[in-house]
Amino acid sequence: MLSSVHRPVHIGRSRAKSGLAAMLVLACTATTACSVANSDSAGDAGDAGDSLRIVLAQEPPTLEPCEASLTSTGVVTRSNISEPLIERDPTTGELEPLLATEWEQDSDTEWTLQVRDDVTFHDGAEFTAEDAAFSIDRAVNSTLACNVEGYVFGDDDLGIEVVDDTTLTITTARPDPILPLRLSFIEVVPRTTSTEAKVREPIGTGPYAVASWETGVSINLQRHDDYWGEAPDFGRVRYVWRSESSVRAAMIATDEADIATALNPEDATEENSLPYPNNETTALRLDGTQAPLDDLRVRKAIGLAVDRHGIVDALFDGLAQPAAQLVPEGVVGYNPELTAAPADPEAARALVEEAADDGVPVDREITLIARNDMFPRVAETAEALQYQLAEIGLQVKIQMADTAAHLEYQLRPFPEDVGPVALLIMHGNQAGDAGFTTSQYLISDGPQSTFGTDALDEQVAEADEALDDERQDAFAEVFAEQNESVAQYAHLAHMQGLLGISPRVSYEPNSATGDEMRLADIRSQR
Structure with a gap:
């Protein structure tokens, strides 16, 4: 737990030293070159x-x-x-x-x-x-x-x-x-x-x-x-x-x-790499200012349609955990009661149809924007999401972008007159406290938030002034409220990295x- 008062402590260097990790190497084989060009x-x-x-x-x-x-x-x-x-x-x-x-x-x-x-x-x-x-x-x-x-x-x-x-x-x-x-x-x-x-x-x-x-x-x-x-x-x-x-x-x-950073699953083996949780969470950020994404039912339908478990198993090789919030376990504010339920396309389709009956233009094309090389198999992930959303009656086109183009959509000021956007993001909470996530991604005018509500803004502000157990509980409630009343994010997975060693x-x-x-x-x- 964080403490507002840090008592005097031993001033010697106190970093915990690494225990022995597995000492692993990929041997050269008949199909593997023993030298690497330009290396x-x-x-x-x-x-x-x-x-x-x-x-x-x-x-x-x-x-x-x-x-x-x-x-x-x-x-x-x-x-x-x-x-x-x-x-x-x-x-x-x-x-x-x-x-x-x-x-x-x-x-x-x-x-x-x-x-x-x-x-x-x-x-x-x-x-x-x-x-x-x-x-x-x-x-x-x-x-x-x-x-x-x-x-x-x-x-x-x-x-x-x-x-x-x-x-x-x-x-x-x-x-x-x-x-x-x-x-x-x-x-x-x-x-x-x-x-x-x-x-x-x-x-x-x-x-x-x-x-x-x-x-x-x-x-x-x-x-x-x-x-x-x-x-x-x-x-x-x-x-x-x-x-x-x-x-x-x-x-x-x-x-x-x-040491080699960020290996793809197809290049990693038990002999040449170590998996580790990397603090990153992938999600679809839904622009709630544009129809049909300005309708809560449509945003919730997208969350219900996403097959997180299938994507993790088939595309991430099981090197991730299906997510129901923007921060992983271990971050202050993580809500253990939010679980990633299996996809429910029938319930999702019913919400889309209900919105359509009320005049929401659910046939308006949504652009799903993903960044090249954001994570292994990102293009295939975008295609899977496109298919899953089509199954519930939404029209989605994919736009793959380089880092600079993706940042234009990720950070304020956002591009104008581009229609409804579902942006595939990957957020890493390096600090271990939900305040760093909510201030960026959840409040109405956050640098990486497209919209919000006054009620959630007030809830975040109150949580940010809390401490210890109260802080944990307050931010856990923020994430629950996001899912219930705002649904700006359809969460995918808490990711893992692969380190070559x-x-x-x-x-x-x-x-x-x-x-x-x-x-x-x-x-x-x-």
């Missing part, structure tokens, strides 16, 4: 001894710490190059000290934090409370438009005051019982960092420093010898990226990579792995 930039076998070799699905757009809540940036940056003041354990959900040693709530709107006095940045500068205050101000109060500002803090600025070298106070505009959790998203940088522009190769306090970044080729990290915590096993880390899952899997097989390393992936792969938790087996 030599991952480092050859002779380079493997003190280097950890990771192949990603895409090149990070930036390593800027204030953008670390972006998955493709955070998987390299977070807790590796830069570090937060407070860290959330992805398994237990507990908040743990990192650069901050303790924190305490002084009033509804004021907090005091104590920070470590034995930390240096990669450039040798000493870390103090002034750097902590600067980093918070830069990420939240500046005009840099950092992703963490909108996603985690919304529109409210923070008041920050440095008391002395190891103490700072933070004041919020309104009561915020989960401020320490929000602070876990802010990566600390030196106070000499630019406030006019985002940085490409940041300086941090983490166990690794950026050695080089050759655009389009690789990112190389070097172990920081003066790191304040326990030294990680590998002296060097090399990231490369390959868009094809089959290539990433083959690089594990040929000992050209030690070689026998020379030991690592237990967790729910944060897709967003934040902590290099200190990866152990050498040589």
